[in-house]
Amino acid sequence: MSRLRLQTEFFAQMQDPQAMRRMFDHLPGVFFFVKDAEGRMITANAAKLERLGLKQESDFVGKTDADFFPPDVALAFRRDDEEIIRTGRAVINRLEPWLDEQRELAWFMTTKLPITGPRGKIIGIMGMSRRCDEQENPHAAPEASAVVAFIRANLHQSLTAADLAAAVNLSERQLHRKLRDSLGATPHELMVRIRIQAAAEALTRTSVPISNIALDHGFCDQSAFTQQFRKRTGMTPRQFRQRHGIA
Structure with missing residues (x-):
């Protein structure tokens, strides 16, 4: 059996596609999220939900950045996502400012990757941010x-x-x-x-x-x-x- 086939068959057996996503709930200081190609929120880890002031994931799914951030910030996020979807190029370890719990400027390292569907079409993005103040x-x-x-x-x-x-x-x-x-x-x-x-x-x-x-x-x-x-x-x-x- 080829390694690729082994991998494909293993993932096909997974009952819950989000099983690996839950690993991010146990990584301190890491904010994980998934959006579809229209910019709608699909899922996020517990830390991301808490950071946005949400108690449950159902309050997150289907929303967009415009529901959580000022217009200029939401627009910048959307343009960034659209570029990834258009080109298929990932963003790796980009420095981004974000306000911390005390509303002070803090720095985060952000990585975003395109998500492809069965036919290779990009259907969304997944991203992860972590605080990088040394x-x-x-x-x-x-x-x-x-x-x-x-x-x-x-x-x-x-x-x-x-x-x-x-x-x-x-x-x-x-x-x-x-x-x-x-x-x-x-x-x-x-x-x-x-x-x-x-x-x-x-x-x-x-x-x-x-x-x-x-x-x-x-x-x-x-x-x-x-x-x-x-x-x-x-x-x-x-x-x-x-x-x-x-x-």
Whole structure:
């Protein structure tokens, strides 16, 4: 029996198609959801429902983002979903801002994948978001937490992996392993992620010119900042600022 046939036959025997979905109910800090091609909610895990202030899934099914979010945010989500449905290209680990329980700006890593039907037509999307504020990770190694603090204290400086390793008395190899195991990131990715998060907060909370924000957060110029910002958030710094209320 081929491996593909084995897999297909196993899934065909599953009595409940949502059986694996329930695994997401037991993953702390993870928000899972499924939408159809029209943007209607199909299912979500318990954490997602709670985050939206819902007590049962029946209050979620059939609704759209417009029922839960401000018009501009809902429209942005819908356009994002439509692009995935149109192209079939997944969104992997995109940084997205979202208000936390205290209505403070928090950062989430979002992944969205297209769902195909029996004939290969895309019939919807499934997505997962998880909070990625590094200082919120209770399982991070002390050295990893120290690296995060060091980067935040030196946002305006050009840092290397060697600088980070020296700051916490590790070899570069040890540093890579600590960050990978604790935060799932390389030194370079962690530096860029933290700089982008801090710069985004400056975009939403101040009217400082974007070119100045770029330099203040360790980017060589506005062009490099825009390129990295768009790569990780799906929009330019100017678009981000406009969406979050700063002219």
